[in-house]
Amino acid sequence: MMRLSGRLRSAMIIGGQGIRARKLRTLLSMVSLFLGVLAVVVVQAGAGIAERLQLSDMELQNGIDGTKVLYGVPSAAGASQAVADTLKGRQDAVAMFSMNAVIGEPGVRPVNEGGAPFDQDWGGVQVCDASGRCVDENAGKPKGQAIELRITALTGDIRPFRPYRPKSGQWLDFTTTPQLAPRLVLNEEAAKGFERYHVPAEMRITGAPHNMTPQLIGVVKDGDSQPHAYLRLDELTNWLPLDRMTDPSSGYTDVQVALAGSTPVESVLIAKLKALSGGADMSAEPINSRKEMEDQLDLMRVIFLAMASLVLIIGCAGVLNVGLATVGERVEEFALRRAVGTPRAVLAGIVLAENLVTGLFTAAAAIGVSVAALKAVTVVLGPSEPFLQGVEFPWSAGVSGVIAGLVAGILGGFIPAIRAAGIPIATVMRA
Amino acid sequence: MTSLIELAGITKVLKGQKEPRTILDGVGLTVRAGESVAIVGRSGSGKSTLLSVLGLFDRADSGTYTLDGRDISKLPERHAAKLRSSHFGFVFQRFFLLKHLTAAQNVAMALVNGQGWLPRRERRTRVMQALDQVGIAHLAKNRPAKMSGGEQQRVAIARALVRDPRILLADEPTGALDTETGTVVIDALQEATTRGCALILVTHDRDHAARMGRIVDLQAGVLTERVPVLAGAGVDAPTTELPRIGGPA
Ligand SMILES: Nc1ncnc2c1ncn2[C@@H]1O[C@H](COP(=O)(O)OP(=O)(O)OP(=O)(O)O)[C@@H](O)[C@H]1O
Ligand SMILES: [Mg+2]
Numbered sequence: 001m002m003r004l005s006g007r008l009r010s011a012m013i014i015g016g017q018g019i020r021a022r023k024l025r026t027l028l029s030m031v032s033l034f035l036g037v038l039a040v041v042v043v044q045a046g047a048g049i050a051e052r053l054q055l056s057d058m059e060l061q062n063g064i065d066g067t068k069v070l071y072g073v074p075s076a077a078g079a080s081q082a083v084a085d086t087l088k089g090r091q092d093a094v095a096m097f098s099m100n101a102v103i104g105e106p107g108v109r110p111v112n113e114g115g116a117p118f119d120q121d122w123g124g125v126q127v128c129d130a131s132g133r134c135v136d137e138n139a140g141k142p143k144g145q146a147i148e149l150r151i152t153a154l155t156g157d158i159r160p161f162r163p164y165r166p167k168s169g170q171w172l173d174f175t176t177t178p179q180l181a182p183r184l185v186l187n188e189e190a191a192k193g194f195e196r197y198h199v200p201a202e203m204r205i206t207g208a209p210h211n212m213t214p215q216l217i218g219v220v221k222d223g224d225s226q227p228h229a230y231l232r233l234d235e236l237t238n239w240l241p242l243d244r245m246t247d248p249s250s251g252y253t254d255v256q257v258a259l260a261g262s263t264p265v266e267s268v269l270i271a272k273l274k275a276l277s278g279g280a281d282m283s284a285e286p287i288n289s290r291k292e293m294e295d296q297l298d299l300m301r302v303i304f305l306a307m308a309s310l311v312l313i314i315g316c317a318g319v320l321n322v323g324l325a326t327v328g329e330r331v332e333e334f335a336l337r338r339a340v341g342t343p344r345a346v347l348a349g350i351v352l353a354e355n356l357v358t359g360l361f362t363a364a365a366a367i368g369v370s371v372a373a374l375k376a377v378t379v380v381l382g383p384s385e386p387f388l389q390g391v392e393f394p395w396s397a398g399v400s401g402v403i404a405g406l407v408a409g410i411l412g413g414f415i416p417a418i419r420a421a422g423i424p425i426a427t428v429m430r431a
Numbered sequence: 432m433t434s435l436i437e438l439a440g441i442t443k444v445l446k447g448q449k450e451p452r453t454i455l456d457g458v459g460l461t462v463r464a465g466e467s468v469a470i471v472g473r474s475g476s477g478k479s480t481l482l483s484v485l486g487l488f489d490r491a492d493s494g495t496y497t498l499d500g501r502d503i504s505k506l507p508e509r510h511a512a513k514l515r516s517s518h519f520g521f522v523f524q525r526f527f528l529l530k531h532l533t534a535a536q537n538v539a540m541a542l543v544n545g546q547g548w549l550p551r552r553e554r555r556t557r558v559m560q561a562l563d564q565v566g567i568a569h570l571a572k573n574r575p576a577k578m579s580g581g582e583q584q585r586v587a588i589a590r591a592l593v594r595d596p597r598i599l600l601a602d603e604p605t606g607a608l609d610t611e612t613g614t615v616v617i618d619a620l621q622e623a624t625t626r627g628c629a630l631i632l633v634t635h636d637r638d639h640a641a642r643m644g645r646i647v648d649l650q651a652g653v654l655t656e657r658v659p660v661l662a663g664a665g666v667d668a669p670t671t672e673l674p675r676i677g678g679p680a
Contacts, residue, residue: 006548013543021531336527337544339488340590341516343509346545426483429523 010342011349018354022326026354029322029409030362036315037366037401040308044394045374047304051297056163058289060223063161066261068284070269073246073255074277080242082272083257084233087155092260093269094161097153097233097245100206100252103214104199108144111197115148117225118193145200147193149227150252151184153236153245161258162222164230167191169218172232182235183217190227191219207244259284312401316408323412327419334420335428344421351413359409363402370398433500435597435629436462436485441494443480443652454480455491456652464597467621467630469640471657472649478633479602481649485631486519486600487511499597516546520591520599520628522620524606526583528575534586535571538562541593561589565619581612588619598629605636617642 019026055065063069073079073095083095102110116122128134156174158164164171172185182203186194194216203214214231222228236245246253259266266284273282290297334347371393420428443455454477462468470478483489484496487506496504498518506514520541528537538558542549549557562568565585575583584604591599601620605613617632617639624630634640646657 007545009548010543010545017532017536021529332527333529336529337540338512339486339515339521339527340541340544341512341514341519341546342544343512343546349545424483425488426479427489429483429488429525429527430479 007343007346007349011346011353014337014346014350015353015357018350019358025322025326026358029319029412030358032315032318032322033359033362033402033405033409034366036312036318036405037363037398038370039311039315040397040401041367041370041374041394043304043308043311044397045370047301048392048394050300050304054293054296054300055289057223058293060162060164060221062289063258063287064163065287065290067161068259068261068266068286070257070259070266070282070284072282073257074273074280074282075246075253076273076277077243079273079276080246080255082276083255083269084155084237084242086265086269086272087257089156090265091156091160092263093257093265094154094156094158095233095255095257096158097236098150098252098254098256099245100148101151101203101229102146102148102205103201103203104146104197105144106146106202106204106211107141108146109138109141110146110148111143112148112193112227113138115150115226117189117227118196145197147190147197147199147227149190149193149229150224151205151229151231151236153231153233155233158230158258160260164220164222167219167221169216171218171220172230174232178232178234178238179215180235180238181213181215182231182239184214184229184231185218185220186216187220187222187224187228187230189225190229193227205240207247208240210239212239257284261286308397312404315401316404319405319408320412323409324415327416330413330416331420331423332428334417335423335425338420339425339429347417347421348414351410351417355406355409355413359402359406363405367398367402433463434461434497435464435466435499436460437495437497438485439495439497441481441484441491441496443477443484443489444492454652455484457494458649458652458654460647460654462598462629462631464629465624465627466645467624467632467643469643469646470631470633470649471635471637471640471646474635476649477652478649481654482600482602482631482633485598486521487515513546516541516544516594518597520594520596522584522587522591522599522601522604524603526575526580526587528583528586528590530575533572533574534562534567534578534589535559537575537586538590538593541590557593558589561593562586564592564622565589566615579612580608581615584608584612584616585619588616592623592628595626596628598631599623601630601632601634603633603635605634605639613639 059065073083080097087093087095100115104110112118112120112122114122114125125137126134154172154174157172159171167188169185172183201213203212214229220230222230246255257269270282270284274280337347338344374393438458438460441455441458442453445452445454458481460468470481472478480489484491487503491504494504495502498514503511503514528534529540532540535555535558538561539554542554542557559568559571562571565588567582567585567589570578570582570586575586578586584607588604599620604620605616608616613636620630620632621642630643632639632643640646648655648657
């Protein structure tokens with residue numbers, strides 16, 4: 001016990017002297033290891049963030065993984081009503097009634113015909129009837145101050161299913177009494193349009209007997225490149241009968257129902273709709289964006305992993321290089337220490353002590369800095385960029401960085417130690 | 432008094448590039464405690480090789496090496512390291528100080544070698560004592576770069592003495608020093624023999640050799656004892672003709 005502790009203490013003292021003696025060498029290998037670990041962690045955290053980013057864009061459009069969507073509610077009479085009645089006041093299922101609307105001057109061709117993004121021109125919009133005759137919807141009208149956009153009327157808060165990110169103003173409040181002037185929440189493209197064009201506050205929807213005066217209350221990011229607005233279904237039904245919302249002849253109508261992963265509403269609703277449409281088959285599809293993206297994500301992970309490994313190899317090469325730069329000097333030191341009776345095992349201890357002390361200290365610093373940086377980024381940017389939430393510190397990357405750095409350092413230290421242990425002391429001292 | 436060191440038939444063959452060369456050829460040598468022995472001989476005659484066999488830096492190819500009555504010819508390295516620490520002190524022509532350590536730390540190197548453990552306070556006492564013995568206690572905090580050759584060599588001697596070795600091995604310790612400084616160094620080495628430490632000195636300097644109790648001559652790996660011609664004539668009288676070579680190697 002005494003002997004062991006004497007060896008250990010000797011190794012620690014000599015290692016400490018070595019660190020102090022070769023400050024530049026120690027500093028350089030610490031810098032290599034620090035940057036190596038930091039870079040690996042950053043690269044792996046970046047991979048995590050990129051993955052979240054891709055996924056969160058898909059969530060906006062398709063829905064959060066694990067939820068379900070019922071596409072294509074039949075246009076049979078009473079179907080819309082059945083949907084609205086079944087989902088009224090529910091939070092585990094929300095219906096989305098989508099259609100086109102025009103806000104602005106009456107009797108003009110909208111600046112973005114067909115609801116195109118404002119920097120694109122989709123050209124005239126053809127509307128075709130059942131017999132196949134197509135006409136330009138806006139034939140003969142002059143271009144005027146009107147914006148065409150997609151509107152989606154909601155039976156409840158859709159954000160648990162599609163996490164639209166608030167950009168300004170408010171989101172729809174479904175707890176208040178409905179107002180006569182429908183409140184609209186715009187997406188970013190629609191907000192851009194209203195910023196660019198000053199249009200009269202008058203909204204027209206095909207099939208609505210009267211025009212309404214919308215109020216713009218907020219802007220969200222919804223992942224849609226078309227101008228789009230969201231409103232409460234119960235504020236729209238004051239103006240537009242429910243059945244007209246699924247009327248195929250009024251054009252571009254679409255009804256979807258977002259459902260929680262397992263809700264009794266699903267079977268009830270499907271049963272009702274089946275009855276109304278004469279037994280047509282329908283089912284809700286589960287959302288699994290992650291699985292759809294898996295190939296893409298795999299590729300991304302491989303690329304990031306390759307980057308991380310490369311960075312790590314460069315860092316280790318640095319550590320190794322710095323260690324090997326002093327081999328000659330160290331061989332002589334180790335031979336001299338053996339001459340005064342230092343056992344070979346203690347030489348190994350010296351190398352280990354030097355590397356563990358500097359390596360673990362540096363690694364702790366690198367991991368500390370990267371944990372703090374990641375925390376800072378998520379705290380500062382997290383609220384506005386939800387994809388940053390739930391980004392985990394890549395511990396495996398950090399730890400493998402540390403291990404690789406230590407191995408490189410120990411290797412760089414052991415090569416002179418092994419050489420010194422192998423050659424007769426006399427040979428070194430003769431040189 | 433029993434002998435401290437007994438070499439018998441020590442042979443060292445160098446398996447070189449072409450044919451093996453015999454560096455030491457059946458060397459026999461006996462050294463008693465407190466005795467001082469000078470090894471003289473031409474350059475390349477094998478003096479340093481003999482010293483490295485004596486100091487367990489290297490092993491002989493055949494022959495027996497007895498230390499304190501114990502055969503250590505085939506001692507494993509682990510035990511050899513322990514013996515180097517407990518029995519031997521070394522001084523070389525090049526001083527072999529670690530330039531990143533102070534004089535005191537260079538001396539303490541022999542104590543901080545994984546062979547047993549001394550508390551810091553006791554280490555310091557021993558180190559200062561050793562530096563004091565060679566007359567350079569005031570340089571304890573200096574690094575080698577700030578010391579003269581003679582001072583550096585005395586640090587090396589203090590390092591050799593700090594563990595109170597039984598045998599001091601010195602390989603041309605004055606080779607890189609002027610005559611006067613060399614004399615100071617030899618004084619410091621010889622002082623140790625008064626405390627019962629054996630001294631084996633390799634030297635090309637006839638005056639230094641003459642100060643040793645015995646002189647052995649190594650020629651082409653063969654060792655012969657030199658009988659003093661003028662026994663009792665004092666240190667000033669040359670005992671016999673010594674091989675001469677040019678200036679310090
Ligand atoms: N590692 C080695 N490789 C090759 N030759 C060696 C080696 N070690 C010793 N020799 C040879 O062994 C012989 C004896 O060398 P050694 O150093 O013992 O001589 P020496 O008597 O100490 O000489 P000097 O007085 O010059 O120091 C020399 O011829 C030398 O060339
Ligand atoms: Mg020599």
